[in-house]
Amino acid sequence: MNKQLFLQNLADLNTENKDVITLYNEISSLAMKCAGGISNTANKRNAYYLSMEFLIGRSFFNNLLELGVLNETKSILAEKGVDINVFEEIEDAALGNGGLGRLAACFLDSAAGLGLPLHGYGIRYKYGLFKQALENGCQVELPDDWQRFGDPWSVRREDEKREIKFADYTVTAVPYDMPVFGKRINRLRLFQAEGSEQAEKISEYLYPADDTEEGKLLRLRQEYFFSAATVAELLENYVKQHGRNFGNFPKLHVIQLNDTHPVIAIAEFIRLLTAKYRQPFATALSLARQTFAYTNHTVLPEALECWHEDYVKKILPDIADIIVKINIYAMREQTAAGCTEEEIAKMAIYKDKTFFMANLAVYVAKSVNGVAKLHTEILKNSLFATAHKIYPEKLQNKTNGITHRRWLELCNGEFSQLIDQTIGDGWRADISRLDGLKNYTAETVEKFIEVKRTKKQQLLKYIAEKEGVVVPDNFLVFAQVKRLHEYKRQLMTAFAVLDIYYGLKSGEIKDFYPSVFIFGAKSAPAYKRAKAIIKFINEIAAKVNADAQTNGLLKVVFVQNYNVSYAEKIVTGADVSLQVSTAGLEASGTGNMKFMLNGAVTCGTMDGANIEIVEFAGKQNNYIFGAEVDEIERLKREGYSPAALLNTPLCSRAVEALVNGEFSDGGTGGFKELYESLINGASWHAPDNYFVLYDLKSYFEALLSINADYKQKFAFAEKQLINAASAAYFSSDRTIREYADDIWKI
Ligand SMILES: *Cc1c(COP(=O)(O)O)cnc(C)c1O
DSSP states (O other): OOHHHHHHHHHHOOOTTOOHHHHHHHHHHHHHHHHOOOOOOTTSOEEEEEOSOEEEEOOHHHHHHHTTOHHHHHHHHHHTTOOGGGGGGSOOEEESOSHHHHHHHHHHHHHHHHTOOEEEEEEOOSBOSOEEEEETTEEEEEOOOGGGGOOTTOEEOGGGOEEEEOSSOEEEEEEEEEEEOSSSOEEEEEEEEESSHHHHHTTTBSSOOOSSHHHHHHHHHHHHHHHHHHHHHHHHHHHHHHTTOGGGHHHHEEEEEESSGGGHHHHHHHHIIIIITOOOHHHHHHHHHHHEEEEOOOOOGGGSOEEEHHHHHHHOHHHHHHHHHHHHHHHHHHHHTTOOHHHHHHTOSEETTEEEHHHHHHHHOSEEEESSHHHHHHIIIIITHHHHHHOTTTEEEOOOOBOHIIIIIITOHHHHHHHHHHHOGGGGTOGGGGGGGGGOOHHHHHHHHHHHHHHHHHHHHHHHHHHOOOOOTTSEEEEEESOOOGGGTHHHHHHHHHHHHHHHHHTOSOSOOOEEEEEEOOOOTTOHHHHHHHHHHHHHHHHHHHOTTTTTTEEEEEESSOOHHHHHHHHHHOSEEEEOOOTTTOSOOSHHHHHHHTTOEEEEOSOTTHHHHHHHHOGGGSEEOSOOHHHHHHHHHHOOOGGGGGGSHHHHHHHHTTTSSSSOOTTSSHHHHHHHHHHTOOTTOOTTTTOHHHHHHHHHHHHHHHHHHTTSHHHHHHHHHHHHHTOGGGBHHHHHHHIIIIIIOO
16 A cells, blocks of 8 residues: 555545545545555465355445554544544445355455455345335335445456356356455455346346246356356466466365355366366366365255256256266265265265255365354264265364454444553454453453443444434343344344343333343345244334333334444444354354454354354353253254243243234234244244244343343453453454465465
């Protein structure tokens, strides 16, 4: 970065009578001009991160921070009468859905920060994840036209566009490069589909509705589109430099597949090597097996990509042939290794006219990783157990992380300064030094209490403005913010809150410390049950907040349009992080880490990275409850019937509230359907498939014990501070170092 040039030009910038969007574009463009180009490491080994999602959030503040000019920019603008916070008007680039997309963004940040050559490849969606509004307590989806603010951080690379062919039409993939700033400048390359109206559809929406054949095909086209554009580019650039001797390709490239969506890249890689570059199939397959690595993010069966062969044959017939052929090689190898037919069937890449993309990835990839210790164990012992037996060297763990630059330095300047005062600022460059905070003094705790108060005030003020719910800032703040899904059990929190409310009304709960429950979540547009849960929480909020008998003690807020920028506020202002997924189902979670880093205690189940969080921060400093994986497994085996639980007061009061007329679902039948899913099961699910009623009592009790403990302000703040001080491990700097050392070898 030419800092001098930037600051001089900024000082000279005329800001008068310019609107925020104009200023945003001018200042960002100036930073782009002064930042320098993408670091060139074409002759060295590079890692490529293929991801259907990059949940970047707002780039403005983060980029200025990474470029080392945020503070100066702030003061120069202030002198001109411009408050830098006006740029909060610029909306997030939400080219992702949740944790997986945010992880991709954190990884790019950390790699650049550590000076490692990792480049992101994905899709430049015209519309990101929809904007959520609440109408009458129901989610409504509005298009997210993020580019209307301009896109000053991207450069269109017309000269590097290429054609991507489907059986029925051809699409042009035009790259847009976003620099990722740090110790070096890496590239995030997002492809935009152009050429015809049909073509443009491919990069129009993140997650098109895929309940129709057309929707499914569109989704497949998206996956192929950016995967194909990426591998074509890498191979072409290689051939330009090295000719058609591909032996060195795997030495110079490692391609990390972020979940199962881009696994089709493997087939395309082989297709190009065989059809275009005339390599024998076995050579191409062998090159693929040295080049690709795969990360699994979920064990939920509905999220593993399985494609009926008809779909693939229809638009990508050559790819279908190649996957069939890979399957033959896989079966041959597995037979030779002595696998039984049953074992081979479990690892099948092609079976019952279906392509199993996760199995394809596991067979080809040189490394397969889970994203938290428990998750990796589950991969080894169940989801990929057979493959693990045959290919024991492949499976490994890489516990997720979050970038502490965005998730502490940027979003919590107050706490960052306190840390600087306490242990010096070395932690910013080397996060492992955060450990030093464990030697805190009483004075540090007192100062931390002040910081928390400030952040809470900021959050509650923002919520009052945005959501119209006023919460006094002495309230204890619980937060559950994440995508809405049954396995994440927002419904269980709703029930627990309802039980607290009833307990307060009846007088059974005494000496309750005033508390607010903050929810934030988007539901997939077609996920009816999730939408009913949103409505249910909002019904509870309306009732609880309006009840003068209790609303000095209990409030509920469902914030609209939860996104990265909202998360930056919530994780800093919350006291308690609610991470209550059914044990075994949350692969890792990263929201849990953001809260921890900002000094919130976790109230959660032994699931995902929660387990490691309490390993580092101590169980005694967190609130762990509920059934563990073994118990859930046992219940599934022996049969779990929630019916008996329904007679307990906690469950019956909460569950009956769904159907006894106390709350209205607006005539949709959504509440009755939720009720049915708990009592009788629905679609292919068992009754209470996610063990909401099973864990409700221990959850309720955990919440009350937190409530009681919070009255000891100092001791509670100490727990919070210890959590923050123990969070270094959860920086994505650590995660990226592990990927770089163990998988990428960069
Ligand atoms: C971190 C983050 C997530 C992931 O949250 P989990 O609690 O790990 O599911 C989802 N959405 C946004 C906007 C985030 O910042």
